[in-house]
Amino acid sequence: MNIIMDFKSIDDILDFAIKNEQQAADFYNKLSGDSSVKEMKNTFAEYAKEEEGHKARLIKIKDTGEYNVKEEEVLDLKIGDYLVSAKTSEQMTYQEALILAMKREKAAYKLYMRLSEIAPNNNLKNIFKNLAIEEAKHKLKFEIEYDDIIYHEN
Amino acid sequence: MDNKIVEKIQFSENVVKLIINSPYIARSRKAGHFVIVRVDEEGERIPLTIAGSHPENGTIMLVIQRVGVSSAKLCDLNVGDTILDIVGPLGEATKIHKVGTILACGGGVGVAPMLPIVEAFKEAGNRVISIIAARTKDLIILEDEIRKHSDEVVIMTDDGSYGNKGLVTKGIEDIVAKEKINEAIVIGPAIMMKFAALTTKKHNIPTQASLNTIMVDGTGMCGACRVSVGGQTKFVCVDGPEFDAHLVDFDEMIERLGAYKDQEIIAHEKHEHKCKSKHQ
Amino acid sequence: MDILDYLKEERNKDWRKNLRSQIKTKDRTKTKKVKMPEENPDIRNTNNIEVNSGLTKEQALLEASRCIDCANPTCITGCPVGINIPKFIKNIESGDFLAAAATLKETNSLPAVCGRVCPQEIQCEEQCFYTTKLKLPPVAIGYLERFAADFEQNSGEISVPQVAEKNNIKIAVIGGGPAGLATATDLIKFGYDVTVFEALHEIGGVLKYGIPEFRLPNTIVDVEINNLKQMGVKFITNFIVGKTASFDDLRKEGFKAFFVASGAGLPNFMNIPGENFINIFSSNEYLTRVNLMNAANDNFDTPVFSGENVAIIGGGNTAMDSVRMAKRLGAKRAMIVYRRSREEMPARVEEVKHAIEEGIEFLNLHNPIEYFADEKRRVKSMKLQKMELGEPDDSGRRRPVPIEGAIEEIDVDTVVVAVGVSPNPLIPRSLSDLEVSKWGTIIVNDDMQSSIEDIFAGGDIVRGGATVILAMGDGRKAAIGINKYIKQKIKK
Structure with a gap:
């Protein structure tokens, strides 16, 4: 990833991550807007809020330099890894949306792990690792939902 | 009754x-x-x-x-x-709207389902150009009915026994060369739809294809009719039968249509035999 | 009358008292639980004959005597349709089998079906005094239910439950599966003019297209449906409400309320690469071809493909039905591929046992991740990821987790995907005001009433894939809800 190589400062990295979270929020907001089912609209709007929460946290870190680190192991069911990627569309089913979301969260996880690797100091490494864990948790939530409903009999 | x-x-x-x-x-x-x-x-x-x-x-x-x-x-x-x-x-009905000029391409018995679509587009105020294509003259069907609801009709036969000689793709090229087409619909054998879709894609004409796949219940229950559209699996019976022709994986559809070919041949021979013995 | 008072009144009848006094409770509990006679597994896996052949009269009498006719019959709490279980069992014990069948039909319109396919082990039998207190095998309530229902079917003296005086109020039931049939039964008993609209050409829903002959013969279902016809329920096949005619059309024809029981007909696929190759089927397609369309019979036009190496993906009852069908259609290897361990399979224990006896292979803790095909796009092999169970999560369930690098490829020429079903979208799509969940199930209140006041719903279209008996329970609840709604309407 070339962008990563262009970072000149910690702020650059944080700005990049903040932008990334905003894009994630936009993504879920779009899914919410496109859906004609009320319940789906609400669910996606919630996801968008969570991503905005991440963004707010990053902004706070950038402004104050403070953060909390929690070490956690998050289960990776890898359900999304094997699935054929869906495309966004207005007629999208919740199953398709979940596949998309699992893949997106996995990509975000990988991105933060990568950022954590290249981060110039331990503080920043930990911040990104933490964010990676957050994304992994998101993904697990989607995976469990997928596991319970789509793989009802499997 | x-x-x-x-x-x-x-x-x-x-x-x-x-x-x-x-x-x-x-x-x-x-x-x-x-x-x-x-x-x-x-x-x-x-x-x-x-x-x-x-x-x-x-x-x-x-x-x-x-x-x-x-x-x-x-x-x-x-x-x-x-x-x-x-x-x-x-299935879902055809989305009929006023867009300008519609090109409707029907191959073989595909002309039958095309008829009500031509009728509806015409009624919605579009200019409708219809291509009726078949292998040979005897297989051209519903010509009068299609003519009644089209502004222009082109007949294509593979052997030139009626209308113009050539495939439906040639018919499309000829029409596109002389006027602007806003939207197209193709209905017919899968192989015909595949090439018709490739032709309209070349000219950037948004195109719908009406698919006729194997089905059992027709209400979304069995999934026998599934097709790949833009890399996503769709059920022809409840999501279709019409899809963006430029996104349909026709090769997969053609193979899937042949899923029971072996059994069908055996069954058909048996049926013929039964009919013959009945008449004896 | 309150239900508990009714149960008490019935229990205090002289014949029940007499029966209780004839054998000491202690002696009743000494009797061993009956064993269901079964067809020989090596023969039955080559034909379609029903596996469980049913209790003999002697077996039924003895088993019925095990029931101690509890003062507080907890078994009933485990029954979604609230059968008066002690009453029907005591009828069997006294030798009045027809009375036992009539008791079943007080609350259950499909006793011969439920006696076969209900998971009694997690319902009535789990709540049986033997299970809860004595820690002994429960009274075989399911076997006895089947016995009484079959006895009646074979007797030629099938009773038609009483119906109230006709009120000429038309109600439409949409879907002729278990939920729809249960509602129709209760509504006709209340006096309504009930029409069941069915999309397929046969009534019965999953009982006809899904569950195979070897577990539930179609003739058994037909007898029960016939009984409903005699009660006055009208059936219209090949009619899709929302398509053939709209709800508004039917309102104009005088229908005052609707019960939507259109089921969870939409099969889920896994969305893994190669899943659209030829000879990869949904379990719905595979079973429908054989069960509803008679594809295995040469005289019928519908074909079915079933090869030598057949893998069924999933661990539920549908997966068991499919894999046992594959064996019967001539598979050399008929395999279950399931992501979790055998203990966690959602299928009934009895089905798993039968499958093992019939030579079914079990690839547990395996999950397909990709299919491969020959030059004609016919599936020829599948890549399996081996799994292990992770730590229990918040819900207490241990999720299967892939073991890094543990991947194998096996030859298959037929794959049946039985990973679950989604609600049929036809009705929700035809009604824009209808509130549905993100999964497409219809949202209902406690009366099974949807967001549109004259439309009620139940069964899999509300639950998204459950059992026959839960669907029937919904149906009964909805009948009460509809009755309440109509009464209020009339008052206004």
């Missing part, structure tokens, strides 16, 4: 038109809808796109091509006979 055949016209050796009593479907069907038909107790459930209806008389029109045992039995029915089961209308 419901499901009774009130009129039969033999279009060619293997293609017949049936007018059938079916008052509910006659009222509720729209362009693009199909029905599932089971000819008798032993019959297979087969999907047939509705070629038209007469709500006041309570009749629908189906055009059937002899391909398997069940469709052969349907073709052999006569006026006064009753089809055991007809259910519908199924």
